[in-house]
Amino acid sequence: MKKILLSVFVTLGITTANAQSVFFTKNGLVSFFSSTPLENIDAKNSAVASKINSQTGDVEFQMLIKGFEFKKASMQQHFNDKDYMDSDNYPKSTFKGKITDLSKVNFKKDGTYAITVEGDLTIHGVTKKVSTGGTITVTGEKVNSKATFTVVLKDYNVSVPSFVSKKVAESVEVKVDCDYQFYKG
Amino acid sequence: MKTWKKIILIVVVAVAAAGGYKGYRMYTDGPENYSDQKAITVNAVSLLDDYNKSEADANKKYLDKVVAVKGEVKDVTTNQEGQMVVTLKTSDPMNSINCTMDQKDAAITQGTNVTLKGLCTGYMMDVYITRCTVVK
Numbered sequence A: 001m002k003k004i005l006l007s008v009f010v011t012l013g014i015t016t017a018n019a020q021s022v023f024f025t026k027n028g029l030v031s032f033f034s035s036t037p038l039e040n041i042d043a044k045n046s047a048v049a050s051k052i053n054s055q056t057g058d059v060e061f062q063m064l065i066k067g068f069e070f071k072k073a074s075m076q077q078h079f080n081d082k083d084y085m086d087s088d089n090y091p092k093s094t095f096k097g098k099i100t101d102l103s104k105v106n107f108k109k110d111g112t113y114a115i116t117v118e119g120d121l122t123i124h125g126v127t128k129k130v131s132t133g134g135t136i137t138v139t140g141e142k143v144n145s146k147a148t149f150t151v152v153l154k155d156y157n158v159s160v161p162s163f164v165s166k167k168v169a170e171s172v173e174v175k176v177d178c179d180y181q182f183y184k185g
Numbered sequence B: 001m002k003t004w005k006k007i008i009l010i011v012v013v014a015v016a017a018a019g020g021y022k023g024y025r026m027y028t029d030g031p032e033n034y035s036d037q038k039a040i041t042v043n044a045v046s047l048l049d050d051y052n053k054s055e056a057d058a059n060k061k062y063l064d065k066v067v068a069v070k071g072e073v074k075d076v077t078t079n080q081e082g083q084m085v086v087t088l089k090t091s092d093p094m095n096s097i098n099c100t101m102d103q104k105d106a107a108i109t110q111g112t113n114v115t116l117k118g119l120c121t122g123y124m125m126d127v128y129i130t131r132c133t134v135v136k
Helices: A002-020 A073-080 B001-027 B045-053 B056-060
Strands: A022-035 A040-053 A058-064 A092-098 A111-123 A126-139 A142-154 A171-182 B041-043 B066-078 B084-088 B096-103 B113-124 B127-133
Touching: A022 A058, A022 B096, A040 A142, A040 A171, A040 B096, A040 B127, A058 A126, A058 B113, A092 A126, A111 A142, B041 B045, B041 B056, B045 B056, B045 B066, B045 B096, B045 B127, B056 B113, B066 B096, B084 B113, B096 B113
Parallel strands: B041 B066, B096 B127
Antiparallel strands: A022 A040, A022 A171, A040 A058, A058 A092, A092 A111, A111 A126, A126 A142, A142 A171, B066 B084, B066 B113, B084 B096, B113 B127
């Protein structure tokens, strides 16, 4: 009986520990920007799913390509086209990685901490190893992650048709800005 | 010979006009309006069930389509862009239909039944609908 109780407590203890170390959002923000001689193109996706494990440093991002919103319907359509992001066949973009310098972050103390994240970025069905700097901001039970990095389109087999190359840049600046909540199970 | 030239001229002018119009639209149009488009009506429970069963099949049915989703409001929150986000209850306690509202003045209360119309952008635990408006 004591053994059973003990194992129950141990199990509960482990579950609580795991639950307490995860921060998550289902509506984080990722935007991108590219400037070309003709016009600036920017789009926002405010339905990004992400989680950070404060004990292991594991970081995950997932977003739907069709969730990027542009100011013009024609731009949005072009972005999703078969010859660009081909979002019918590749509906998601993901990042799975780790905070490599997790010890710099104190999740129990308010503040902004500079970090480095390394991992696999998948866009348009192509996965590449990437590394970028960013910040983690802790405010009470809330956490925010920010990062800015450049994506070179041809690295992900996204071709820019020559007739629109003046309107579409060859690389885009991606900005991550996600507010997380404590995962309460 | 003369009529032949005329026909070519008309075709050229028509093509140029169409191209010009398309170009003009590309520079001047705003975002797509979904609120007055025809929608696929589905209830929140079966929408998530369809996705849990097979994401690929469900995508064929709903992805990039205008849908009107009927369900019970689980939660109303605000995203980082200041937009209202309404989640609808499903048979899964963890995952919902995640609807970002286009409409700023929508009066939506937790626990009530609503029908929200917008674009289905896909599935990642939740099923996501964007640019939503309330269907009366």
